[in-house]
Amino acid sequence: MQPQTTGGQEVGTTARGSGGAVGGKVDKLRSEFAGDPDMAELVEAFVSEMPQRVEGLRRAWESQALDDLRRLAHQLKGASGGYGYPALGQAAAGVETTLNKMASGGQATMASLRQEFDALVSLCGRVAA
Amino acid sequence: MTSDPNKPIVLLIDDSPDVHRLIRVRLRHEPIEVVSANGGAEGLATAKQIKPATILLDLDMPGMDGFEVLRALKRDPELANTPVIVLSGMSEADDKVTAFDLGAADYVTKSFEKPSDLAELRARLRASLRVERLLRLLAERAELDGLTGLGNRVQFNRRWSQEVAGNQRYGKALSLALFDIDHFKRINDTYGHPAGDAVLMEFAKQLFASCRQTDVACRLGGEEFALIMTETALEGAAQVADRVRQGLMATRWPRHPEHVVTVSAGVIGATTGANGATPELWFEAADKALYAAKHGGRNRVVTGAAENLAPAVKA
Numbered sequence: 291m292q293p294q295t296t297g298g299q300e301v302g303t304t305a306r307g308s309g310g311a312v313g314g315k316v317d318k319l320r321s322e323f324a325g326d327p328d329m330a331e332l333v334e335a336f337v338s339e340m341p342q343r344v345e346g347l348r349r350a351w352e353s354q355a356l357d358d359l360r361r362l363a364h365q366l367k368g369a370s371g372g373y374g375y376p377a378l379g380q381a382a383a384g385v386e387t388t389l390n391k392m393a394s395g396g397q398a399t400m401a402s403l404r405q406e407f408d409a410l411v412s413l414c415g416r417v418a419a
Numbered sequence: 420m421t422s423d424p425n426k427p428i429v430l431l432i433d434d435s436p437d438v439h440r441l442i443r444v445r446l447r448h449e450p451i452e453v454v455s456a457n458g459g460a461e462g463l464a465t466a467k468q469i470k471p472a473t474i475l476l477d478l479d480m481p482g483m484d485g486f487e488v489l490r491a492l493k494r495d496p497e498l499a500n501t502p503v504i505v506l507s508g509m510s511e512a513d514d515k516v517t518a519f520d521l522g523a524a525d526y527v528t529k530s531f532e533k534p535s536d537l538a539e540l541r542a543r544l545r546a547s548l549r550v551e552r553l554l555r556l557l558a559e560r561a562e563l564d565g566l567t568g569l570g571n572r573v574q575f576n577r578r579w580s581q582e583v584a585g586n587q588r589y590g591k592a593l594s595l596a597l598f599d600i601d602h603f604k605r606i607n608d609t610y611g612h613p614a615g616d617a618v619l620m621e622f623a624k625q626l627f628a629s630c631r632q633t634d635v636a637c638r639l640g641g642e643e644f645a646l647i648m649t650e651t652a653l654e655g656a657a658q659v660a661d662r663v664r665q666g667l668m669a670t671r672w673p674r675h676p677e678h679v680v681t682v683s684a685g686v687i688g689a690t691t692g693a694n695g696a697t698p699e700l701w702f703e704a705a706d707k708a709l710y711a712a713k714h715g716g717r718n719r720v721v722t723g724a725a726e727n728l729a730p731a732v733k734a
Contacts, residue, residue, distance in 0.1 A: 328445070332441065368529070369435065372441040372531040373441070
């Protein structure tokens with residue numbers, strides 16, 4: 291975790307790896323492009339659309355539509371980096387990779403998929419501009 | 420709609436609305452107009468319609484994937500020479516090789532995580548647009564074919580009219596040879612667009628080497644070439660054309676050493692002033708001779724005398 295700078299301007303912190311709770315409170319996941327005026331509108335759009343994405347992910351999970359889930363994870367993986375959320379991209383990649391392994395008969399269980407899925411959804415919930 | 424030279428059109432073919440948004444924003448300060456197409460099929464249709472200056476093509480699309488789109492673009496004569504920059508989420512070496520073999524001009528990863536990713540996209544896009552602009556200038560102002568460096572059709576038309584006029588007025592000998600590379604489409608389809616380009620460039624080199632200072636060697640388009648031989652009668656011209664034919668047949672190609680490339684040619688020449696011939700009639704006769712060469716088995720030269728061209732004119 292990178293320390294925040296003092297002096298008024300809050301620099302985006304990114305939680306690489308698992309990231310998570312600090313002193314009991316959940317940190318917001320901010321965009322790496324937080325200070326970039328060109329990207330402000332886009333990042334806001336991404337953040338405001340996040341609930342819909344999560345909804346889509348949950349629906350796919352609940353109805354066990356694994357192909358849908360893979361497509362959604364793939365899209366999220368591709369988009370996250372561009373909006374400045376590499377950690378989110380990694381989490382989405384985790385879900386996609388696990389699904390691919392399952393589809394090709396490799397070493398992957400529903401339990402591990404569940405873990406990846408939960409981690410992804412949790413990270414999505416922390417996304418902020 | 421075609422590209423305004425001052426604000427060239429860049430066509431972005433991708434199935435992800437996020438990528439469209441991101442790239443548009445990141446390129447918004449460039450002097451270009453970005454047109455979005457959602458997926459491969461729409462991309463191809465849009466490209467045909469707007470003739471963009473450069474295409475940004477996502478490889479990783481459902482349905483018609485990027486490689487299929489690239490193949491289709493290179494098969495279409497109107498779009499084959501539009502530079503394509505391939506975008507990929509994954510930077511697999513195999514994908515790169517395939518993309519380049521199919522004729523992509525460049526390759527950029529689209530994760531845009533690092534500032535350098537974006538800087539790279541912008542730089543490569545600028546380079547591509549610059550090349551496209553220069554080729555257009557060459558074609559228009561210098562009357563040159565960008566790929567081979569020979570004269571283009573504009574130059575041919577101008578020079579051919581001049582030479583025929585000279586032949587008519589002063590009775591100077593003149594010959595026209597039209598060349599067409601045999602089974603060219605097959606080369607492109609089998610070995611890829613870059614291989615086809617290599618054949619065209621090599622043939623142009625050989626053609627140029629075979630002619631004299633006063634001759635005019637042109638690429639008329641696609642795989643068709645013309646050689647205006649001034650002060651040359653039919654017999655001499657036929658010899659030149661056959662030497663060119665033999666030279667090409669003897670060429671060994673690094674990309675496809677087992678595949679020989681041949682050319683067919685039609686030559687129409689006159690020793691003195693051709694009787695009432697016009698540039699068009701003469702060209703048509705050469706074209707007919709070329710046709711005869713193709714249908715007579717290819718890899719041959721068919722000749723005819725210009726004296727037999729024009730219908731009899733009443734004295």
